[in-house]
Amino acid sequence: MATVVLVHGIGQQVLGERTLLAQWVPALSDGLARAGCPAVPDTAMAFYGDLFRPPATSLAVGEPLYGAADVTPGQELDLLTSWWAHAAEVDDGVAPPSGNTLARTSERAQRALLQLSNSRFFARLSERKVVGDLKQVTTYLSDPRVRAAARARVTALVGPGTRAVVAHSLGSVVAYEALCATPGHGVRALVTLGSPLGIPNHMFHRLDPAPSGSLGAWPGGDLLTWTNIADSGDVVALVKDLRPCFGDRVRNVLVHNGSDAHSVIPYLTERSTGAAIAAVLG
Incomplete structure (x- = not known):
C-alpha cells in the first residue's frame, strides 16, 4: 500500500x-x-x-453540451448561486447576485454563468464545463x-x-x-x-x-x-x-x-x- x-x-x-x-x-x-x-x-x-464519464457509443459526440438550461432548480442552482456570490466577494469584475428570485431557473443560471465568466477562476472554464462540474458535485451527493x-x-x-x-x-x-x-485506519495526516x-x-x-x-x-x-x-x-x-x-x-x-x-x-x-x-x- x-x-x-x-x-x-x-x-x-x-x-x-x-x-x-x-x-x-x-x-x-x-x-x-x-x-x-x-x-x-x-x-x-x-x-x-x-x-x-458517459459511456462510449457509435458516433458519440463526447460529454453532454451542457448550458444554462441544464441547471436544475434546487441544489444545482443554489450551489451555482453560492459560487457566484463568493466570486463577487473576492473579484471586482463580478457583479453580485440580484434579489430577483422570481426569474426562471434558466435565466438565473444564465446570469450566474455570465458573471462567473468575468471571474479570475471561472473565466478559464467554458459554460459547458462549469455546469458539468456542478453536476458532478450534485451527482456525488445524490447518487448512492x-x-x-x-x-x-x-x-x-x-x-x-x-x-x-x-x-x-x-x-x-x-x-x-x-x-x-x-x-x-492508520492514516496520520489528512x-x-x-x-x-x-x-x-x-x-x-x-x-x-x-x-x-x-x-x-x-x-x-x-x-x-x-x-x-x-x-x-x-x-x-x-x-x-x-x-x-x-x-x-x-x-x-x-x-x-x-x-x-x-x-x-x-x-x-x-x-x-x-x-x-x-x-x-x-
Whole structure:
C-alpha cells in the first residue's frame, strides 16, 4: 500500500490515475522540498473520475453540451448561486447576485454563468464545463451508487502503511467520507486542498456520516492531524476555516496561488502542504 494516497477533484473524468500522478507527483515533490523533505514517498492516486464519464457509443459526440438550461432548480442552482456570490466577494469584475428570485431557473443560471465568466477562476472554464462540474458535485451527493464507488477507490488504497491522504476539491469530500467509513485506519495526516467541505446546506449538512449537532465526525483517531489549505480567492472552497464544522483540531492555512486559485498544482507546491505530509513520514 502507498505511503501517501492522493485524491483528485472535479472535472478529471477524461484523465486517469497515471496521467494525474504524472502531474501531481512533481508538484508534491516541490512542496516536500520546500518543507525540507527531499525524498518523495510512495504515492498512489485514488481515481474516481471515470464514474462521471458517459459511456462510449457509435458516433458519440463526447460529454453532454451542457448550458444554462441544464441547471436544475434546487441544489444545482443554489450551489451555482453560492459560487457566484463568493466570486463577487473576492473579484471586482463580478457583479453580485440580484434579489430577483422570481426569474426562471434558466435565466438565473444564465446570469450566474455570465458573471462567473468575468471571474479570475471561472473565466478559464467554458459554460459547458462549469455546469458539468456542478453536476458532478450534485451527482456525488445524490447518487448512492456513485458515492459508494468513489469512496471505495480511496479505501482500496488505504492500508497499514498509509500515513497521509491528500485530497483536492470534491476529492476532499470523497476522502473525508472514506476515512470516516474505515474505522481503525492508520492514516496520520489528512490534507485537504481547496475543499468545499464546510459549505452549509450544499455540502456540510449532506455529508455521510451526517454531522451530529453542529459538528461533523472526526475522520480518524486521536493521532490524526487534519490540515485544511485554501487560497483566499478559491471560489470552490467557500468556507476557508473548517473549525466551526469539525472542531478546533483542524489546522487551517490560507495560501496564495496566484491567478489559479483553485488549481491543485500551486496547492501541492506550497510549503504548508509539504510540511503537513512530512510531519508524519518519520
